[in-house]
Each structure stands twice: as structure tokens, then as C-alpha cells.
Amino acid sequence: FQPVSYLYSPELMREYHVALRPQDLKPHIFAVAEQTYRNVQSQIAPVNQSIIVSGESGAGKTWTSRCLMKFYASVAAPVISPKGNETVERIEKRVLDSNPVMEAFGNACTLRNNNSSRFGKYIQLQLDRCHHLTSASIRTFLLEKTRVAYQAPNERNFHIFYQITKGATAEERLEWNLPEGAEYRWLPNSERNLDEDCFEVTRDAMFHLGIDHSTQNNIFKVLSGLLHLGNIQFSNPVDESQPCELEHKTKALLHIPVEELLESLRIRTITAGKQQQVFKKPCSRAECETRRDCLAKVIYAKLFEWLVLVINESIYADPSAWTSFIGLLDVYGFEAFPENNLEQLCINYANEKLQQHFVAHYLKAQQTAKRHPDEYAAEGLQWSFISYQDNQKCLDLIEGNPLSIFSLLNEECRLNRSSNTDLFQTRIEKALSNNQCLSRNKFSKKPNFIISHYAGKVCYQLAAMVEKNKDPIAPELVQVLQNSKDPLLQKLFSVTERNQTNIRPQNRAAVVTVVAKFKGSLEHLMQILNSTTPHYIRCIKPNADCKAMTFKREEVAFQKPFLTDSMRSFPETLCRALHWVFRDLELLAKLFSQHIFK
Numbered sequence: 001f002q003p004v005s006y007l008y009s010p011e012l013m014r015e016y017h018v019a020l021r022p023q024d025l026k027p028h029i030f031a032v033a034e035q036t037y038r039n040v041q042s043q044i045a046p047v048n049q050s051i052i053v054s055g056e057s058g059a060g061k062t063w064t065s066r067c068l069m070k071f072y073a074s075v076a077a078p079v080i081s082p083k084g085n086e087t088v089e090r091i092e093k094r095v096l097d098s099n100p101v102m103e104a105f106g107n108a109c110t111l112r113n114n115n116s117s118r119f120g121k122y123i124q125l126q127l128d129r130c131h132h133l134t135s136a137s138i139r140t141f142l143l144e145k146t147r148v149a150y151q152a153p154n155e156r157n158f159h160i161f162y163q164i165t166k167g168a169t170a171e172e173r174l175e176w177n178l179p180e181g182a183e184y185r186w187l188p189n190s191e192r193n194l195d196e197d198c199f200e201v202t203r204d205a206m207f208h209l210g211i212d213h214s215t216q217n218n219i220f221k222v223l224s225g226l227l228h229l230g231n232i233q234f235s236n237p238v239d240e241s242q243p244c245e246l247e248h249k250t251k252a253l254l255h256i257p258v259e260e261l262l263e264s265l266r267i268r269t270i271t272a273g274k275q276q277q278v279f280k281k282p283c284s285r286a287e288c289e290t291r292r293d294c295l296a297k298v299i300y301a302k303l304f305e306w307l308v309l310v311i312n313e314s315i316y317a318d319p320s321a322w323t324s325f326i327g328l329l330d331v332y333g334f335e336a337f338p339e340n341n342l343e344q345l346c347i348n349y350a351n352e353k354l355q356q357h358f359v360a361h362y363l364k365a366q367q368t369a370k371r372h373p374d375e376y377a378a379e380g381l382q383w384s385f386i387s388y389q390d391n392q393k394c395l396d397l398i399e400g401n402p403l404s405i406f407s408l409l410n411e412e413c414r415l416n417r418s419s420n421t422d423l424f425q426t427r428i429e430k431a432l433s434n435n436q437c438l439s440r441n442k443f444s445k446k447p448n449f450i451i452s453h454y455a456g457k458v459c460y461q462l463a464a465m466v467e468k469n470k471d472p473i474a475p476e477l478v479q480v481l482q483n484s485k486d487p488l489l490q491k492l493f494s495v496t497e498r499n500q501t502n503i504r505p506q507n508r509a510a511v512v513t514v515v516a517k518f519k520g521s522l523e524h525l526m527q528i529l530n531s532t533t534p535h536y537i538r539c540i541k542p543n544a545d546c547k548a549m550t551f552k553r554e555e556v557a558f559q560k561p562f563l564t565d566s567m568r569s570f571p572e573t574l575c576r577a578l579h580w581v582f583r584d585l586e587l588l589a590k591l592f593s594q595h596i597f598k
């Protein structure tokens, strides 16, 4: 939590790059980076490489990924600039510039980390025949879009909202409708100033990536519109047949006439009967709020998706221009909050998958090491048995066929059952009770289930989980966005985009659920990872309070990367010994400091 500049300096990069045997130097992420690069150069199959950066929230995954990108931008930089074109930034600069933009829009201050990535990222650095960086591509996973409209206590919205409200010039404030000192409900804890609030860095990077000033202006105006949308508050009408009232008057937002906007938020259109008759029904206050939040989330998610597309266009090259790649994976770490829902289930599922990948690779590496088979045989251990047992059980519970949490969640969505969570809890328990990874917090009144993950137990709340999985958007809301006169919104919600949004089906046609989409994209990622030579970097957080130069042994020991439940029994003697030595030392240290000195 304190930059140590020489640790990541260009000189040190060079030292690892030119070393005869980088592994003989001090352990460093540059040693891993250099080994990975040499693997590509050696051309031994599989030539393509991946570095999987893992660790809990705030441990340093994003920081490490940034350093790795800088390393390759330095050691694999192309010798000449592309076609001598001075107006285009060099590829390595554009690749590095993707970081501040993605972080401004996709990171936020959470309880665990001031700069927490709220999305997963896989970046492929593509190299030509001479192993020079020619291009790159970025794939993102599941942005936590709920954060736009809801921020947990003591957390913040995405950084970009603070950047525009703090960094806009007087003229821009006028143009973007962001008066000085105005208050926004969706901008909590804005009095906290973070390094991540720097607007200039984001703007410069956007410009280098080809997002001109006028498009930037448009983006920031839309973001300001979202902040104003969050200030719209509804109250119950005196006459229930009337739409909800507004607590304060509101002006036109997002280039949508105010009447049109309010109608879409407060009145539901129902099409029913054989003749497809259209009825209009005022929404309850809670429904109005849900629709308002939904509108903000769908806009922000589309904007983020579009930004990734623009960045990709800026760093893209035709596949004929490159021959190999190094992939860097930086996904959100394992999460266990006091309240967990669908977002955490997906994040932890991703981590479970990666852990399985790690365990499989680690075991394979051990298996191929000459001396090992006898050792295992002596202990009566079988490979196939050890590899996956706990991990696989947990994955079976989450995504297995035919019955799993995911399949039951999808079934609830398909049958449009979302309100009775008690019944859903019973259904889960009935269907999956034979899986030892499943349990329940019996002391909690709220319907829930507990999954015993490789990294620990997590209790998930069932309330709203089915609805989140459906992620529906009312057709009226899409329509209002399609009718907006805002050029960016027109682009994001062009009529052809219609099919890609989960418009709430009038009939019960299947919706593509969040978990189905997430599972699909993760499986695709695993296929890519499985076709590469993997390398792992495990980040360890020195203390949970993010304090500079503070190293808490107990907290560090708890993050031990190897001794997960499935690994504890393997290879038994070694792991058991290590595990107990570690624990005994901790215990002794504690006893020593607490009692003996006293």
C-alpha cells in the first residue's frame, strides 16, 4: 500500500529481461513475466501463454496486471512506429491507456479496496513473428452494474462519477448540468478524495484511444443525466389509480422529454388477450424505483460495453498480423460480504473454476516430476481421486447437470416465479441436499443457502436473486431510450440493438439469464486458458485495513495459496506438516507475545 518505485522500475525490468537465468534472481512478477515471454520465444507447444493473477480483493491483482503490461510494453515494444504514422499513438501506449479508462468506468471504492475492479478482465497481448507487440484485445466479464443505483454503506459509485463532478471546468459544469455543490443520491462519500478521482488521466487516455472531445462530452453528459435520474424520488399518490407523485420537480434528462421519461417510469404497459389489447397501469412506488434503477443500469452497462468495443477497435490488428499471444487474467477475487447475492455467486463461481484450473495444473506438474509417483503410491494416493474432489463437488452444486443452483435459478426465471423465496429455498434443499457443499444458515430468518467454497463458506441471500438473474427491462424503457435525441444513446440503443437487451417478454419466451450468459463466457475463457501454457501469480494482502507498510502474519497466513481443502490431503505428509508447522508457529507467536512477556 505504498509504491516502492525501484521495485517496478524500467531498470529492474531490464535486469530480469537480460538475465541468463531470471529464476535465480529474487522472486518477482517480472521473473514470471520473463519466463512467459521466453516460452513464447522457444516456440514449444503450447506457444500461447496465460498468466492468471489471483488473490482476494485489494491484494494487488490489478496493480500486478498493470505492471505486467508495462513490462511487455517495454521488452516487446515494436522497433518502429506503425507505418511511421506520427498521429497514431504507439500500440504499447494505447494498450497501457486502456487501464485508466477501464478503471475509471469499472472500478469503485469498496470496503476492501479503494480501487476495486467491479468486472473481470482478460487481455490478450498479441505478438508477431519477432515477438514484438502488435496488437491486443480485451474481454470483460460481468460488470457489477447494480452499483450505479445502489452503493452499500461506506462504499462508492464507479470512480468516473466522482471524476466528472470534481474535475469538470466551470464551462463543462454548465454544459453537463453539474452545478458546483449539487448533491446526488447516487454519489455517496464524495467528500473522500482518492487518487482515483483524477479526471485528467482518464480524459487523456480516452483521447489517446481515439475518443475525441465531442464524444467524451457526450459520455459525460449522459453520466450527469444518470446522477440526476438518481435524484428522482417518488411518493405514493393520494388516489391509487393515479401515477406516483414526485417529491421534487424534475427537468428533461438524457435528451428525453420529461413527460415521456416520467410516463415510462411510472406507468406500465400491459399487452394481453388474443387481440393483444394494450392496458396502462400506474406502478407502485417500489416499482417506479425499480424502473428508475433499471434504466440507469441498462444505460451504464451498455456504455461500458461500448467503451470496451471502442478500446478494442483502437488496439486491434487482423489475426494475420500476429502469431502468438500472452493472456493476462485479472478477475475479481473471492468475495464474502455480510450479504451476498447473485453477483457474489458468479464471482465465486469464477474463482472456483480458476482454482480448479490451478489445482489441475499444479497436480499435473507434480505428476510429471520424476520423483513423485512413488511418493504418492507409498501413501496410497490416486491421482484421479485427488485432483478435483472438493472443487468438483462445489462446481457440480453451482453449475452441474441436470440439477444445480444455476439450473434451479433458470427454472424459476423460466416459470416466472420470483416472489416466494421460502419455496425456492425448499426446492434447492430438496434437489441438492445430497451435495455436502450445500447448507443453510438456520438462524437467519431470511431465505438463504450456504456454499462451502474452496476458500471458505459463503451465505447467499435468496431475496431478489431470481429477479437479478432475469435482469429484465420493460419495453417502455427501451423505447424511451430509442426515442432519445442524445446521439450516444441513439447509438447504444439503436433499433437493431433491441434483440440484445433482455426486454421483459410479454409471453413466456425464454430469457437469456445472467448466469447462463456468465457460464457461457467463462467456459469460453476456460477453453482459451486450457489451450495455453499457464502461469500463476498469487497476490497476498499484507493487512485487511489497507495500511501502508503493515504486515499482519495471521491475515497473510490465512491467504495461503496452496493449502486449500482439496490440497490439504495432498501430498499428505508434506502438506500436513507445512500446515501444522504454520499454525503452530502462529499459535506460539501469539502465546509468546500475549503471555510470556506479560
Ligand SMILES: Nc1ncnc2c1ncn2[C@@H]1O[C@H](COP(=O)(O)OP(=O)(O)OP(=O)(O)O)[C@@H](O)[C@H]1O
Binding pocket: 001, 002, 003, 004, 055, 056, 057, 058, 059, 060, 061, 062, 063, 064, 112, 113, 114, 115, 116, 117, 118, 331, 332, 333, 539
Ligand atoms: N505492489 C504494490 N505496491 C504498492 N502498493 C500496492 C501494490 N499492489 C497493490 N497495492 C495497493 O493495493 C491497492 C489494491 O490493489 P489492486 O486494486 O490491484 O487489488 P485487486 O486485487 O485488483 O483488488 P480487487 O479484486 O478488489 O479489484 C492498490 O490500489 C495499491 O494501493
